[in-house]
Amino acid sequence: MQRLFFWIFTNCFLLLGYLSYDAITLPDDSDLPITEATSEVVIEKGDSYLTKVTDLIGDPLDFSSGSLTKAGASIEQNRSALIKESTIVTYKVTDGALSDESINYSNTKQQNYAKDTLQHYELWDSFTTIIPSELRSNVKSFSIFSDGTSNLLGYVEPLDYAADTWQLGVDFADSTDKKNFYYTLIHEYGHLLTLGNDQMVINYDWSTSSETESTYSSFYGESIPDSYMNLYYQEFWLDYYKEWQHLDVQNNVEAQKEFYLQHPDDFLTTYAVVHPEEDIAESWTFFILSPRQENTTVAQEKQNFFYQFPELIEIRTHILENLLTEVKKD
Known part of the structure; x- marks a missing residue:
C-alpha cells in the first residue's frame, strides 16, 4: 500500500511539474516563429x-482639414526655398533626444514660437511615442517650420548623400489637427522605411x-x-x-x-x-x-x-x- 501511495504521489508531482513548466515557458506572441498563423494573431x-x-x-x-492630398513632400527634392524660409527652429537628435537648438532668426514672423521650447518638445514627443525607437535611430535632426495650414505638412530628407542619417520636419500650424498630425508622422516614417540605405x-x-x-x-x-x-x-x-x-x-x-x-x-x-x-x-x-x-x-x-x-x-x-x-x- 505504501508503494502504491508513493507511486501516486511521485507521478502526481511529476505531472504538476510538467504543467508548471509549460505555464512558465509558454512563449508570448513575440517569441512565436513567424508563420501565417502567428501573423494573423499579430494582425488581430x-x-x-x-x-x-x-x-x-x-x-x-x-480629419477636419481634408489634407489627405497634402501629407508629405516628395523625397526626391531637396528642401525648397519655401521650406528654408519657413523653418523656425532646428534641433540635433542625440540618442533619441533633442539637443543643440538652432533658431532661424531670419524668419522674423515666428520669433515668438521659436522660443516656445515646450511646444517643440511636445511635437518631438509625439513622434517618438508613435514610432518605436529602433525604427527612428537614423533620424538625427528635427526641424519645425510653418508655411501656413494645409499646405506642406511635413518632410524627411537625408542629411548625407549615403542616406545614413535623416532630418524630420513638421509644420507646427498643422499639428493642431491631431489626426492630421498622426497621419503625417506615419506617412513620413513610410519614407524612412522605403528609402533608407x-x-x-x-x-x-x-x-x-x-x-x-x-x-x-x-x-x-x-x-x-x-x-x-x-x-x-x-x-x-x-x-x-x-x-x-x-x-x-x-x-x-x-x-x-x-x-x-x-x-x-x-x-x-x-x-x-x-x-x-x-x-x-x-x-x-x-x-x-x-x-x-x-x-x-x-x-x-x-x-x-x-x-x-x-x-x-x-x-x-x-x-x-x-x-x-x-x-x-x-
Whole structure:
C-alpha cells in the first residue's frame, strides 16, 4: 500500500511539474516563429489597438482639414526655398533626444514660437511615442517650420548623400489637427522605411538611368531588387510609369488631376499620384490606420501589399499600440 501511495504521489508531482513548466515557458506572441498563423494573431492584435484608437478619436483617416492630398513632400527634392524660409527652429537628435537648438532668426514672423521650447518638445514627443525607437535611430535632426495650414505638412530628407542619417520636419500650424498630425508622422516614417540605405544602393550613377531599368531608381539611388519600394514599383507602377513621366505628373498640378481621373481606382488619395514614393507612403499610412481590405481595387491591393511581410505586420501593431498611448495623452 505504501508503494502504491508513493507511486501516486511521485507521478502526481511529476505531472504538476510538467504543467508548471509549460505555464512558465509558454512563449508570448513575440517569441512565436513567424508563420501565417502567428501573423494573423499579430494582425488581430493590431486591429484591436486600432479599434481602441477609433473609439477615442474617431476614424483616424477622417480629419477636419481634408489634407489627405497634402501629407508629405516628395523625397526626391531637396528642401525648397519655401521650406528654408519657413523653418523656425532646428534641433540635433542625440540618442533619441533633442539637443543643440538652432533658431532661424531670419524668419522674423515666428520669433515668438521659436522660443516656445515646450511646444517643440511636445511635437518631438509625439513622434517618438508613435514610432518605436529602433525604427527612428537614423533620424538625427528635427526641424519645425510653418508655411501656413494645409499646405506642406511635413518632410524627411537625408542629411548625407549615403542616406545614413535623416532630418524630420513638421509644420507646427498643422499639428493642431491631431489626426492630421498622426497621419503625417506615419506617412513620413513610410519614407524612412522605403528609402533608407538598407533598401537602396546609394551613390547611384543617375546619368546611366533609363526608362527600361529593371529596378526602381530614386534621386538618391537605385532600389535593391527585393526592397519594398522596388517590389511595389514592379507590381503597381511598371505599366504606366512611362506615361506618368511623359505627362510630367510630378511637377504639373493639372496633370496630377488628369492622371488621377484616368486611374481613379488605383490610388488611395489624389496626392498619391504625385510620385511612386508618395504613393507607397500613402498606402503605408492606410495600411497602418485601417483594417485589411478585400482587394477589389488596385488601391486596396496597394494597401494590402504590406501584409506579405511579417516584419511589417509586427511594426504595424507596435505603431498602433504606441498611437493608442499617444491618443490617451489628450
